[in-house]
Amino acid sequence: xxxxxxDVSAAKPADGDxxxxxxxxxxxxxxxxxxxxDIARQLESTVKVNEGETxxxxxxxxxxxxxxxxxxxEITTKTEGDSIYAAAQKFEDLPLSPELLKGLYVEMGFKxxxxxxxxxxxxxxxxxxxxxxxxxxxxxxxxxxxVLSMLSRVDPSVPFPQALCICPTRELVVQNLNVLRRMAxxxxxxxxxxxxxxxxxGIRRTPIKEQVVVGTHGKLKNWVTKxxxxxxxxxxxxxxxxxxxxxxxxxxxxxxxxxxxxxxxNPKVQLLLFSATFNDEMKRFAMSIARQAxxxxxxxxxxxxxxxxxxxxRCPDRTAKTRVLKEIIFPNCDRLGQTIIFVRTxxxxxxxxxxxxxxxxxxxxISGEKAPEDRDRVVQEFRDGTTKVLISTDVLSRxxxxxxxxxxxxxxxxxxRDGRSPAYETYLHRIxxxxxxxxxxxAFNLMSTAQDMEVMARISSYFNKPIAxxxxxxxxxxxxxxxxxx
DNA sequence: AAAAAAC
Numbered sequence: 414x415x416x417x418x419x420d421v422s423a424a425k426p427a428d429g430d431x432x433x434x435x436x437x438x439x440x441x442x443x444x445x446x447x448x449x450x451d452i453a454r455q456l457e458s459t460v461k462v463n464e465g466e467t468x469x470x471x472x473x474x475x476x477x478x479x480x481x482x483x484x485x486x487e488i489t490t491k492t493e494g495d496s497i498y499a500a501a502q503k504f505e506d507l508p509l510s511p512e513l514l515k516g517l518y519v520e521m522g523f524k525x526x527x528x529x530x531x532x533x534x535x536x537x538x539x540x541x542x543x544x545x546x547x548x549x550x551x552x553x554x555x556x557x558x559x560v561l562s563m564l565s566r567v568d569p570s571v572p573f574p575q576a577l578c579i580c581p582t583r584e585l586v587v588q589n590l591n592v593l594r595r596m597a598x599x600x601x602x603x604x605x606x607x608x609x610x611x612x613x614x615g616i617r618r619t620p621i622k623e624q625v626v627v628g629t630h631g632k633l634k635n636w637v638t639k640x641x642x643x644x645x646x647x648x649x650x651x652x653x654x655x656x657x658x659x660x661x662x663x664x665x666x667x668x669x670x671x672x673x674x675x676x677x678x679n680p681k682v683q684l685l686l687f688s689a690t691f692n693d694e695m696k697r698f699a700m701s702i703a704r705q706a707x708x709x710x711x712x713x714x715x716x717x718x719x720x721x722x723x724x725x726x727r728c729p730d731r732t733a734k735t736r737v738l739k740e741i742i743f744p745n746c747d748r749l750g751q752t753i754i755f756v757r758t759x760x761x762x763x764x765x766x767x768x769x770x771x772x773x774x775x776x777x778x779i780s781g782e783k784a785p786e787d788r789d790r791v792v793q794e795f796r797d798g799t800t801k802v803l804i805s806t807d808v809l810s811r812x813x814x815x816x817x818x819x820x821x822x823x824x825x826x827x828x829x830r831d832g833r834s835p836a837y838e839t840y841l842h843r844i845x846x847x848x849x850x851x852x853x854x855x856a857f858n859l860m861s862t863a864q865d866m867e868v869m870a871r872i873s874s875y876f877n878k879p880i881a882x883x884x885x886x887x888x889x890x891x892x893x894x895x896x897x898x899x
Numbered sequence: 900a901a902a903a904a905a906c
Contacts, residue, residue: 581902607903631904663902758900781902807901830900839901 487715490532491708493543498535498707501526508538509565512599517561520598527554529709530561536707537562537685542648544684544706546655546699551689551718551845556814559651559685560593566649566683567624569601573643577675578627578651579658579668583608583785584792585812589653590627597625607632608785617641630667637674644678654811655686656695656838659702662830672702689716689845690838713837717876721821721844721854722898725869727861728885734824734859735768741891742822743774746801749895750819750852754804755843757825765824766804776802779809811842816850819899823858826868835868837875855898857883 492498501507503525504517517523526534529549536545537558549555563576578593580586590606597604605621607628621642626633636642650672652658658668675682684703691699691710700706717723728734742752756762759780766778777800779791794800796815803809807827821844827836848854858880860866873880883890 583903629903634903635905657902667903760900810901832900 487711488528488532488549489708489710489712491710492536493705493707496536496539496541496543496707498532498539500531501535502531507534507565509561510600513561513564513596515599516596520595521557523557527557529553529555530558533558533707533709534561537683538565542566542681542683544686544703545709546686546691546696546703546706547709548688548691548711549709550711550716551842552814552849553689555687555689556589556592556653556812557596559653559687560589560596562685563625563649563651564593564597564600564602567602569624571624571646572622573646574621574624574626575646576625576649576651577633577647578625578653579633579671580627580629580653581657581664581811582808583629583788584809585653586627586629587789587792588812588814593625593627607636608789630664630671633671634667637671644675647675647679647682649683649685650675651685651687653687655688655699656691657688657811659686659695659698665698669702690841692838713875714877716841717878718845718848720852721848721856722894723844723856723858723878723880724883724894725858725860725866725880726883726885727866728859729861731861733885734861735765737857737859737885738769738822738824739772739774741888742820743769743802745892745895749801749899751795751798751815751817752802752820752822753809753818753843753846754802754822754824755810755827756804756806757828759806761825762804762806769804774802776800776804778804780806781808807839807843809846810839813846814849815846816852818847818849819852819854820895821847821854821856823856826858826860826865826872828864828868833864835871835875837872840872841876853899855895859885 504514504523529547533545533547536543547555547558559578563578567575578589580589586606586608590604590609593604602625603623604625604627605623606626617636620640621636626642633642637644652668658664672684684706686699686703696710700708726737728737738754742749746752754765756765759782762778762780763782766776769776777791777794779788783791791803795803798817823840823843827839827843828834829836844854844856847856858869860869869880883894
């Protein structure tokens, strides 16, 4: 069942693609290349000062950006048409405005592009602005790729929406908008999101003027039908967690409709599909939607992260799972950094939280049944470190980035909505919530039924990743493992 | 039966 992948490192024969007027580089490129070099020189000194401040780390280049890197050979790249793309060694090699470069170096503290950034950014930012399907490991710097791409394709003098980013959850919208605003700090580019409405206090009634819009489908669709969001000037459309956004039983209908609407208004709109996971089915579907797209893929066997230690915990029953939390996890909380406990249903999130609360174990919980303002508050407290343990449904399984999370507990092993099949992608995304920012992480999979064990066995073989087993009532063993890995 | 969201 292995998908055969074309490995094309060199350019393919010409396909008759001619550059035209609309294919000119974005503002800030070309005419200002000297200015770019100037600011790069100015910034060099700033960067060196920063380097001196963190002397204990010998290799800063990747750690400082909080990125995970993978060997070149594990990534398959396929370029379309006659375009040749040179990997960007430095951000200065890319057509970025001085203001954006400053944002990268000064505000974000980045030093050089990560692998995925070095290979995809030239593909994205070089005319004729082809579509891109890009897969890269959790924490490898995908957000920077598409945020930078959106910002660099906006013309600051045009006061209309020009870049759109669609995400599966409210939390991801908030997170991506925050990254975008930081990166845009030295530009005049405006931005908003579907989650920003609460701050504005009330329902939106005036058309959106902001140049970048980040959002979830429901409200975005509402804005479009009410003509509050004009699509005419949108030049770039990004799907974060793209395989999820194109899933048949989920967001596919809304996503495809939006793509079609946009292409009708502007046939040249650039489509970017980013995710850490694309199974064969989603890969095919993505390619059928973005036919001329450049592609970057990672084999699934290379996807499971070695920086995250994974253990199966065989429990006699569901009660024993709770005892693991109470007797082993919570008592060691302070040393652990932060913990996310994933459960399958909203009800499980609610009841487990209630039980832990009743017995004096301090934690919070989040799921789609909570009010948006409650969700915002719970997430903010967790980000602040006020709360150490968070119980969550899969609302946070993808993309949620809190650097202090070292431990992920799969209280319920991830299964598909049929209630039986292993949810391979969900597993990978869940455990990827730990070990952020170049830190280590651990994941415990609590199993109590034969089905649980079957599911974990299949997940383990799918990713070709052996998972060791821990005894559920042996605290010393847990401690030993935690001390070793964290 | 997770997730987005709505007048």
